[in-house]
Amino acid sequence: MSLLNTVPEMVLTTKVDQLLNWTRKSSLWYMLFGLACCAIEMMQTGGPRADLDRFGMAPRATPRVSDLMIVAGTLTLKMALRTKVLYEQMPDPKYVLSMGSCSNCGGLFQLAYSVCDGVDKVIPVDVYVPGCPPRPEALTEGLMLLQKKMMQERWLVREPRPRAGAARA
Amino acid sequence: MSAYVGNIVDSVTSIFDGMAVTFSHFFRRPYTVQYPDRMPVRVQDALPYRYRGFLEVDLEICTGCLACERACPIDCIAIDVLKNKETKQNLLVRFDIDLAKCMYCGLCSEPCPTGSIHHTREFEGADYSLESMVRRFVLDPVETYKPKKSGEDDPAIVPILERGMRYVNEFAVPEAPPKPPKKDAAPAVKPAVGAAAAEGQP
Amino acid sequence: MSLELEFDDGREVFATEEMTLNMGPQHPSTHGVLRFIIRADGEVMRSAKADVGYLHRSIEKIAEKVGWHGFMPYTDRVDYVAAMTTNQAWAIAAEALGGVTVPRRGEYCRVIAAELGRICSHLLAAGAMGMDIGAITPFTHAVRERELINDLLEELCGARLTFNYMRIGGVAWDLPPGFDAKVLRFLNHFEPYVDELDDLLSNNKIYIERLANVAVVSRERAIAYCLVGPNLRASGVRYDIRKHLPYSVYPEFDFEVPIGTGRHGSVGDCWDRYIVRLDEMRQSARILRQALEGLPEGPVIAKVPRNYKPAAGEVHVHVETPRGDQSWYVVADGTEYPYRVHIRTGSFAAMSIIEELSRGLMVADLVALIASFDIVAPEVDR
């Protein structure tokens, strides 16, 4: 029973799409993938002041039940291989938010020998949030940008997602 | 037996202690800041003056001295200065800052003589691609700023320079008052990072 | 399946087939990316081998590339939970090599910033410990209090986590106007809060049962494994770099060095390591009050050339960070780049003892053990 990508575009399907998107965007569960400094800011974002629960976002411990991977911190080469495994374990539809300079492009650790310069070398990234580390409000803004992107997605007539590794090298 | 009862009493009282703290929060002021809506002021305006957000350059007062480019440990600033042979003026043809790579350390804004490069209190810059995070400040080549001996009198530049000098003074070392900007603004050769360290003299 | 009696101490345990568990590197605990390979016999661990390095960012090598001033932002990232003290360690090392004297007001600014950072770090340690044991509430409380300190530090230096506040020769910026009043107001709010955290957590029966008498580290073992800071003091050694190998202006302040007393179990158990941190927060508040009172006037930074070139030499610097004595070994060769920087951090020492301590513990106790050592993964890996 796969209706995905099969239905021609019409009024009903767009409304169904919008409903689906709205439900998904309002219960975005993110995986706790705190790697380094940004992890502290991510925890602060989940904490009482910024309170991500307002957006229906809750931290999850395992990739199997999460929709979003917030890559918060420096991705080392040793960890990069594991990141790919974790990403592949997440069920579709899945999103990746790259938080902070290190996971955007290596940032200040581009000089290092053991750091993977940018998480987009390993997995496709949907939203980049600049900052070192981004303050909780900046992360919230990035998440809202992701929600906006989700709202524009077409489900019944959607385009195929890019595969892992097909991202801009 | 008494230990058994004691344990139960202990458990109940300690849970009660904890719950008392928890319930007291019913009567405290809510703590959550409802970003981005339902805020009395923008977060940016509530941030302290020293907040190190995104970098910004005021080209009107940039002397093209390349001090910021040299101070940056990770080369996330790129400046190109050309010398115009006819007017003997330096032309700023490129001033790019890679905000995706920047680590917001503030080392670049410290040596700036006029406060041209400075941190703003902006932090909202999330985007779908990295290319959009490069701020390219020079769209058309502009002449670099040359401080006048008699003091600035151009009404278009005075407020910008005032803002810049306020920035410089705020962060300046109290001991050393900010020097007037130097005149020579020829692009210097950047030292190759790591070259000296790689030579192994003990 | 073999049926045999295992432990010598009278506990009768049927040994079942040994099982290898993998914990991490991505896991819900709050200490960064660590991985443990656990060999367990049912619930009882035979050993938990730590596999670290998932956050090895080659900071020591980068020091050889970016120069003396440029390395300061990197020290923030060595221990991001308490970046101020790491800043301070690097500044002290570079100043010692270059023969720079810091103005007194600069030293006071450093102490104020460092002690605020210490409170910040211990708050996270206490909160994360509650969360790892299973109590979520203390964590949110701790994060809430942290926000207040973050606000203060943001006003002081413009960043919430990676401060880059100190410079070689002093601090980058003087205290902003009205800052001391704000810190005092925070302290007046904070000191009762520590008691509240005490109420919420410390004497909770479940909490004590989970922590008391778990993973006891004796005095001799703590020293042999080079445990430092609160972990060492919990084992009953009264040794604090701030007091016994003083640096900066710490000799001018009156504060106590809390040690573990074994109130609910034996000296050196997980509960002691927790309570030492809680007591240290109170002592930090005390130092802060004295520092604000005695704040001298004057410049905050000495004149240091932008092209800093200390003469050749070597220096060993010890600084008391929230995770204990951070030992820096810095070699200069007279150029504008350090020749070698090595950092032995508190978490590194604590990580190395876990394999030995884990023998005979329950699997669930491992999380309590890691939390009680207050391990921050990038501090292990650097």
Add this chain to the structure above:
Amino acid sequence: MNTAAIQQLLHERFGSGVGPVESARLSDAVEVDPLSVDEIALFLRDQPDLAFDCLNNLSGTDRPARGKIQVTYELFSYVHRHAFVLKVDARRDRPQVKTVENVWPAANWLEREVYDLLGVVFLGHSDLRRLLLPDDWIGYPLRKDYVEAPEYHGISTVRESILALPERR
């Protein structure tokens, strides 16, 4: 006890294996033979008026100009509250040092770290594996002549800067 007095004691006991006090500005050290460092360490720990019960720091420094890798031991005594720095020079082409793991258990990980990053082999170490880097890493990155590999498991280790325009110098 100061460094000179300790050097005197060591010299009396071990003879030619113990060098004179080396003064590098701000820090005095005594250089000893790499293959007898374990005996010297045991002596330093067990002699009652020395009682160095804690190995505070152990680090390696590559000195290609001299063809040596220097291992520095920083000792501390919680009994007498005094410190002492011991140094060992290993040959750069075949660096071998006796382990002090049996004397101070803290040396276990510290020596593994030096082995990992500088390639010094500690003879008699119980578990000499890489500590921080992945097991299949090639080379010893803290050596001065280390060259970064272009890629690791298909992940390239360099990232072209977005700022790099063709006309850039």
